[in-house]
Amino acid sequence: MKKLACVVLSFVFWNIYIPIIRLIYNVFLKIKQRFYPDLEHVIADIVWSDLTLCEEDIAIAYKKLVKAFCREYDVKTPKLIFRQIDPNNMLIGLFEYKPYTISINVEALILNSMNETSGLIARNTMVFVLLHELRHCWQYKYHKEDILYWCETHNHLYNIFYEECPIEIDANEFAKSAGLHDSGDIFNKLPLSLYEDFDKAVGLKEEAEASRKIKKAVAVALNRIYLE
Incomplete structure (x- = not known):
């Protein structure tokens, strides 16, 4: 039994x-x-939607992205505003930590999308820009020292090494991978001391050597071949 x-x-x-x-x-x-969709599904939903590069549609995409992003990474929601960031329309997006806002220049966004206002290219560009700026929000919470260093106390270095500083590399890698590449160790691989050496360099020879070390460190951090 x-x-x-x-x-x-x-x-x-x-x-x-x-x-x-x-x-x-x-x-x-x-x-x-x-x-409560995850970030990956939200991105896919936006990319394959019929949204266009108008303020209303960008705001819709942002609302979806920011909700998933801030829930996943536990950051405060920044306010979205539309404005011309610089007189030459060079800047598409900008995160500002003091007013805690993300600014989007729609005209520059369209220009960067090869003048397309709809379609995959336009939506991919829109998602990239929004993710890039949202990543700066994450940096401000978890790597505040780096944000303040580059954007406030050492803005002159930021202008020189814009493409080679940790906050931009991290934001670009995160946005390019549609949020899949989430590796904050770039801040350990590219310590501020690297850039301090350039800032303290005396003469062109020392500056060139410090710059070479930065470029090599960036290549190593991104697993790229460095050509001297």
Whole structure:
């Protein structure tokens, strides 16, 4: 009898309880994904949508992205504003930590999208810019020292090494990978002391040597071949 009871219980467990548990779990996942989608799914939804590069649609995309991003990375939601950031329309986006805002220049965004206002190129560019600026929000919370160093106390170095400073490399890598490449170790691989050596350099020879070390460190950090 005991053996028969065990067989019956085992049958009930594997053929009734387990399928019910799986069904409940799948329903839970679908509900969660509907109301709390992860960043990867939000990005895919935006890229394959019919959104265009107008302020209204960018605001819709931003609302979706910022909700998923801030929940996933536990950062405060920055306000989105539309404005001309610089007189020459060179800057597409800008994160400012003091007013805690993200500015988007729609005209520059369209120019950077090869003058397309809709389609995959336009939406991919839009997502890249928004993710890039949102990553700066993450940096401000978790690497505040670096943000203040580059954007406030050493802005002159920021202008020189814009493409080779950790905050921009990290933001670019994160945005290019659509949020999949989330490696904050770039700040360890490219310590501020590297750039301090350039700042303290006396004469062109010392500056050139310090600059060479920075370029080599960046190549190593990104697993690229450095050509001297």
